[in-house]
Amino acid sequence: MKIAVIGATGFVGQAVVAEALARGHAVGAIARHPEKLAEAPGLTRIAGDVRDAETVAKLVAGHDYVVSAYNPGWTNPDIYNEYVQGAAAIVAGAKKAGLPLLVVGGAGSLEVAPGVQAVDLPEFPEAYKPGALAARDGLNQLRKETALDWTFLSPAASIEPEAPRTGRYRLGADTPVVDPATGASHIALADLAAAIVDEAEQRRHTRKRFTVGV
16 A cells, blocks of 8 residues: 555654564654654655645555654644644545545543543543643544545543564443453554554444543
């Protein structure tokens, strides 16, 4: 496949690029500064700002699938507005290009009790709340889409960058997948990337949100 990865130089984006290349897919790595990624066989580095739908449509043209790991940055004081703007442009651009889109969102919109989402708990970290609320609003907008072939992935609450890749994970829908041994919601970054590329290949969650964990 030819997979376009938006936010390719970010925390999740880099892992997705590595996983897709390891499987022999061609990857279009889209970022403001794609030169941060080392050259590699099958990798095309594409510079672009994804906050405009027409630009997004041009950037993803010629690919088979789009993965958006877009995140303006957790320390960005305007993360809510920038995320909402970028997410809307990415959705509109993918739709204009006629391509399926997987959005990597947050765990904050997962239900931790009936009708209660994690982001609404008083103990939810204040520093992450604007980004989590933006991702939740992005999911709510996606759920209204009828023309776009979309998927939304909420990862586990804790993504572990140093944990080894196992290739094993469990799937869920709207509630966190928790470790039966510890009750924690977590996954290795490499396994999250594997789940994303698995979805690109297998297309098991069209027009649905899903989550992963160990």
